Amino acid sequence: AQSVTQLGSHVSVSEGALVLLRCNYSSSVPPYLFWYVQYPNQGLQLLLKYTTGATLVKGINGFEAEFKKSETSFHLTKPSAHMSDAAEYFCAVEWGSSNTGKLIFGQGTTLQVKP
């Protein structure tokens, strides 16, 4: 079965430190990959996505992610954390061959940013 795994349900960093949120997927077929952010009591907002082409994807708010097919990973990074980055982050995949638009979400990672 297709699945998405986010390593670490909680990540805590200091303000200004590197943010690294991990995401791995299981598939032999290259998927479409997404990172969403969710602030308390709000919907999900797209940070970035990978479909085809360049494997390093830049998103909003200084985030970027790199698709590594050999590692089946799509980790999210930001060089310097800001207090406003504290939120829940979801990795999601869609298998392009399905063409249904159905997203499979990881369990989410809560990012805490300490002053």
Place this chain on the structure above:
Amino acid sequence: DAMVIQNPRYQVTQFGKPVTLSCSQTLNHNVMYWYQQKSSQAPKLLFHYYDKDFNNEADTPDNFQSRRPNTSFCFLDIRSPGLGDAAMYLCATSQIRQGWGQETQYFGPGTRLLVL
């Protein structure tokens, strides 16, 4: 400026009393989705409409129904809410073009349902 609108943001209902949540979009997307998100969990897809075609997830309880009277609106009906149905309900839209895969899903702010 709002693209996916959900009303109300908070809904309180009684155990067993039918409730309807609404979603509207200004993006003219052909697909609308309903997700259920319980506390500290990932969103779980309940069903989606591809134009007028309804697509139910296999594990969505019969208690949950949906209607899409036109492109812009989609409703989630819970016929007899139980305590376990208390959750955030998220509506999302996307534009799917055959052979092109999915464009981004745009999410509404969600409706938090409380069942008393």
